[in-house]
Amino acid sequence: MSFETSMKKLEELSEKIRDENTSLDEAIRCYEEGIKCYAECSSILNSARQKIETFSK
Numbered sequence: 001m002s003f004e005t006s007m008k009k010l011e012e013l014s015e016k017i018r019d020e021n022t023s024l025d026e027a028i029r030c031y032e033e034g035i036k037c038y039a040e041c042s043s044i045l046n047s048a049r050q051k052i053e054t055f056s057k
Contacts, residue, residue, distance in 0.1 A: 001040060003045070006037045006040045006041045006044070007037075010034055010037040010038060010041065013030040013031075013033055013037065014034065016030050017031060
């Protein structure tokens with residue numbers, strides 16, 4: 001998944017968690033999926049940072 005796609009999914013999950021009509025079980029599922037999206041975004045950013053550092057040397 002691309003960074004942009006992961007961020008969009010993370011934003012959607014965040015909105016769903018904040019929705020007062022979301023059940024606790026659904027909120028927990030969204031939270032767990034959000035953690036995965038966050039980890040993917042973080043990995044993509046770290047990879048980009050490493051490439052930039054390599055190219056700038």
